[in-house]
Amino acid sequence: MRAVVYDQFTAEPEVRDVADPVPSDAGVVVRVETTGLCRSDAHGWLGHDDGIALPHVPGHELVGRIHAVGPAVQRFRVGDRVTVPFVCACGRCAQCLAGNGQVCPNQTQPGFTHWGSYAELVALHDADVNLIPVPESLDAGAAALLIPVPESLDAGAAALLGCRFATAFRGLVHRAGLRSGERLLVVGCGGVGLSAAMIGVALGAEVIAVDIDASALARAASIGVTHTIDSSGLDEAAVLTRIAEAAPAGVQVSVEALGRESTMRLSLLALAPMGRQVQIGLFSSEPTLPLPRIISQELSLHGSHGMPASDYSELLDLVASGALRPQDLIEHRIGLDEAPAALVALASGDRSTGVTVIDVA
Numbered sequence: 001m002r003a004v005v006y007d008q009f010t011a012e013p014e015v016r017d018v019a020d021p022v023p024s025d026a027g028v029v030v031r032v033e034t035t036g037l038c039r040s041d042a043h044g045w046l047g048h049d050d051g052i053a054l055p056h057v058p059g060h061e062l063v064g065r066i067h068a069v070g071p072a073v074q075r076f077r078v079g080d081r082v083t084v085p086f087v088c089a090c091g092r093c094a095q096c097l098a099g100n101g102q103v104c105p106n107q108t109q110p111g112f113t114h115w116g117s118y119a120e121l122v123a124l125h126d127a128d129v130n131l132i133p134v135p136e137s138l139d140a141g142a143a144a145l146l147i148p149v150p151e152s153l154d155a156g157a158a159a160l161l162g163c164r165f166a167t168a169f170r171g172l173v174h175r176a177g178l179r180s181g182e183r184l185l186v187v188g189c190g191g192v193g194l195s196a197a198m199i200g201v202a203l204g205a206e207v208i209a210v211d212i213d214a215s216a217l218a219r220a221a222s223i224g225v226t227h228t229i230d231s232s233g234l235d236e237a238a239v240l241t242r243i244a245e246a247a248p249a250g251v252q253v254s255v256e257a258l259g260r261e262s263t264m265r266l267s268l269l270a271l272a273p274m275g276r277q278v279q280i281g282l283f284s285s286e287p288t289l290p291l292p293r294i295i296s297q298e299l300s301l302h303g304s305h306g307m308p309a310s311d312y313s314e315l316l317d318l319v320a321s322g323a324l325r326p327q328d329l330i331e332h333r334i335g336l337d338e339a340p341a342a343l344v345a346l347a348s349g350d351r352s353t354g355v356t357v358i359d360v361a
């Protein structure tokens with residue numbers, strides 16, 4: 001198969017022919033249709049993830065069709081169209097049995113713990129636990145009997161469900177308990193930040209977005225964000241003043257989607273008393289927290305690490321209803337040959353391109 005491979009961290013990735021993967025006993029091999037270009041792939045290439053063994057193939061936001069199944073797989077067959085959470089759970093440990101597969105200690109992650117989906121084929125483990133069927137078309141009779149599902153779900157949109165939308169959705173809904181009518185602050189309008197903003201709008205929150213990039217803020221406005229704040233050249237106090245002007249009644253929930261100490265502080269300091277922060281941005285070193293403020297204002301800080309496959313129906317329902325349109329965030333569709341340069345550009349901090357997906361097939 002053809003795949004994007006890197007032999008060393010920060011060394012130029014290249015597209016080359018490598019051996020086809022074979023399914024594990026309870027796993028499958030999927031022929032990739034489309035895969036997302038995500039900031040965590042860039043973190044991996046930069047060497048920030050100690051689970052990666054070299055040489056490596058990145059990619060964890062994928063949709064595709066099953067190409068081969070292991071002998072122990074029961075629920076899926078060759079030809080099924082599927083996606084997966086980026087954290088694939090084991091399904092057997094205490095966390096998994098409690099419904100918390102996103103923190104399974106035996107988890108596998110395509111594109112991190114093993115080769116990922118910047119490739120024609122990708123192996124996925126514990127398929128019965130982790131695969132999520134992606135509807136392609138449903139006849140009207142069947143549709144009337146079932147929950148509404150999209151007539152056809154764009155492959156790019158489906159690919160984004162695996163990481164960005166799932167992480168943002170779980171963080172906002174299952175961790176912070178965002179409610180309609182609350183004010184939601186999104187700090188950082190890259191792919192996951194825009195996903196959080198779009199989910200906030202769909203849930204009826206009043207969304208305020210902060211970024212230093214005018215084009216990122218224009219994208220936020222285009223998906224229904226009512227207040228956008230350009231923080232370039234402003235110090236922390238000035239940005240907090242602008243946020244307070246936009247939300248006189250205070251911010252109840254904030255999302256930090258960049259992984260920088262300064263924006264993590266900003267996101268926390270903007271919260272009203274009892275506010276809840278969702279921390280999604282990944283850090284390359286350990287930041288210092290404004291703990292006195294967290295204590296005195298009784299703020300809470302929630303991590304979000306994807307979402308178990310068993311919780312996806314709520315998210316898919318929002319997509320099916322048309323309230324959430326992941327495909328609207330996609331700015332560029334590229335082929336596998338263009339993926340190495342796009343990954344390097346993302347890692348170098350290029351934020352001008354919006355969300356990019358790689359159409360493999």
Ligand SMILES: [Zn+2]
Nearest residue numbers: 090093096104
């Ligand atoms: Zn487990």
Ligand SMILES: [Zn+2]
Nearest residue numbers: 038040163164
């Ligand atoms: Zn991702």
